[in-house]
Amino acid sequence: MTHRRQAVRGLAAALAALVALTAAGCSSKAKTGDGKQTGAGGVKTGEGVTDKTISLGALTDMTGVYATLGKSVTQAQQLYVKQVNAAGGICGRQLELTVRDHGYDPQKALAAYTELEPKVVGYAQFIGSPFVAAVKPRVDGQDKALVLPQAWSASLLGSPYIRVLGATYDVETINAVDFLVKEKGLKSGDKLGHVYFEGDYGENALKGSKHAAGKAGLTVVEQKIKPTDNDMSAQVAALKQAGVKGIVISAGPRQAASLVGVAAATGLRVPVVGNNSAFAPQLLGTQAGPALEKMYWFASPSLPIGADTPTAKKLVADYRAAYPSDALDNGIVAGWTAASVFGEALKKACAEKDLTRAGVDKALLTMTSYDAGFGMTHDLGDPKAPSSRESVIIQPDKSVPGGMRTVRPPFVSDAAKTYTP
Template sequence: MRRVGLLAVVLAFTVTACGKGGAEEEPAKGSGEQAVKTGPGASADTITLGYLPDLSGVFAPNGKSQMEGANLYWDAKNKAGGICGRQIEVKVQDTGYDPQKAVAAYQQLSGDVIGLGLVLGSSIVNALLPNVQQDQMFLNFAGWTSDILPSENVAIAGTTYDIEAINAVDFLMKEHGVASGDTIGHLYFEGDYGENALKGSKFAAEKHGLEILEQKITPADQDMTGQVSAFKKAGVKAILFSAAPPQAASLAGLAASQKLDVPIVANGPGWTPQLLTTPAADAMEANYFVVSSMAPLSVQSEGVTKFLSEYQAKYPKGTPSSNGSLYAYAGAQIADAALTKACENKDLTRKGVLDALHSLTALDTGGTVAGTLDFSDPASPPGSLVYIAKVSKDAPGGLEALGEPAQAADAEGYSF
């Protein structure tokens, strides 16, 4: 018994020192049905997921909305019995959209979770990825940069920013008269998000004889006066936007005041319905579009209808968002599918969940994400389709879908 007690102390010290949750547990011995193998973040009655949203930085409105969607899904799942006879527990740490703060937040919760149900931001994921890979965890990425490929640890809900941008250019040429020889402005964040979208716009522009006028900014830049003036001087026929909602409001409002009456097409993170409460609301309704794999809430699919009904019941005064609460809801659907498959495989270790994720080849989210999702090849995004939506004050979430999800022909020839 002294040896057992000493061993327990040593193991406890090791877990505390390394912060990785310790060695994986072996399945229980005995007759009957084979026990489920477990590891960090999985006990006999609980599965714990970590969430690292931005609750205080530039994407805070989306981050708060995302936690509504996550809690909505897991509360309902727990009421229905959970997964593998276990309740789902969610542990949350705010990153403030700051990579250094995110690393510290990860260290706080990493030893206690089986995987990360949501991490918001490309720069955040890149800062965490070495530790996530070492810990063999899956990570649901609230972002869509293809620069993260081919990491087998990262799950993306749909396609990537560069593919979105290729589809945006295709939309502008087909629906808004942009033609060879024209100039398109591209306002984007420095770093993995904006610069990944820029790769897509430049690829499409080269194919069609277009010019891209680049305007690079940082999250600290709030006033887009100089950028709008540059676009107006160049006579741009349209603007692509790959930044955050605060910059979107400034861009749309200033473009309207300077009589720059051109369509603006944003990647998914460039929209939140709270923009409709700003002075730029009318300008956005007139000229602002969003391209994303996440379904606009006007879509009458089974998954979106179910989400909206549950959301309105739980948050009667809330504002649902396709890139916020619906994204996290869809991310929870992905995590649910991977955890359920891991349970069927009798392996609720971190590696077991990763293997289960990559066995999903045609995950149907009921339309919360465009198309079906194939996670078998980490070198390719799991989806290829996008929605184009227009801002509308009358639509749930502020976006009205323009047709069914599709993929531009140019995107089929794009190499990651």
């Protein structure tokens, strides 16, 4: 794989140092044997599995830059666990979901991972591409626990245990740029702005925009920001001066709202498209709301929560009943999808009488056409590839359930078809 850079800078360097420390701290508990034992029903078990329970971990962001996403993902997964348990559980065992909030802080994320690792069979949630990438050597080398992250960096591909659900950020961005060219009037010779987070997420998305721009004859104007940067005034000014005809943003919801709001206020009225992590419908209630509805779109690895599918309709009704005071957003879709994928792998592993980590991962490899009910079919048979290359283009719209409507159904652009993540 060529995605990991030879030189690791900034946050990546800090994360690598922290991983080394946590690995050293865990060396005294190095695995001795495979930990397998035969439990109830003649099923092999290991970490996180007893005769009565199956324990999953959730490493989320409830207080940081992705707090809105983290809350929705977590509540959707708690709802899934509650419903599965009410129906009798899986393999005669009740599911348990242990949640830790890392607040998008690298030290807290790695500490939480280390704490939960011996207690869970795997992770149904791990928010933050840089953090997942940081623990990847441990996951692949000694822990071997299945991780279904809410992160889509191509650097996570290739691991037999960390499985990306949906298009990676580079592929997603290629599809997003195709939307700008095909439907928003960008043409060869135009300049395309790209505002992106430093680190794994943003730089992987930037790779995608450069690839798509090269195919379309566009020039990319880069603006790198930090997750703590919330005011996009300087970036808008720079892009306006450069004369960009469209903008891609690979950041968080707050940064997207600031970018679009400032651009509209200062006369930079060009189409803006974001990655799937760069929108939350709660933003429609802010001052930036009207501008978001007029000049913002984002790419998504699934149909929105308000989609016209049986799964979506049932999930909306169940989520509203469980959390009546909370808004609907696509974090619910991401959380439910990951939980249901993990649940299906557990069911298949149970059928093979092997609920060890190895058994669960082996079961996942057999899921080559899994439909979570949101417009995408996931192929989980190849760890080197994302489960799908399709994207959906969504526009904010406060008049529809969930504040989002589909303007371009699942598609793969020609540039994305031939691209190698």
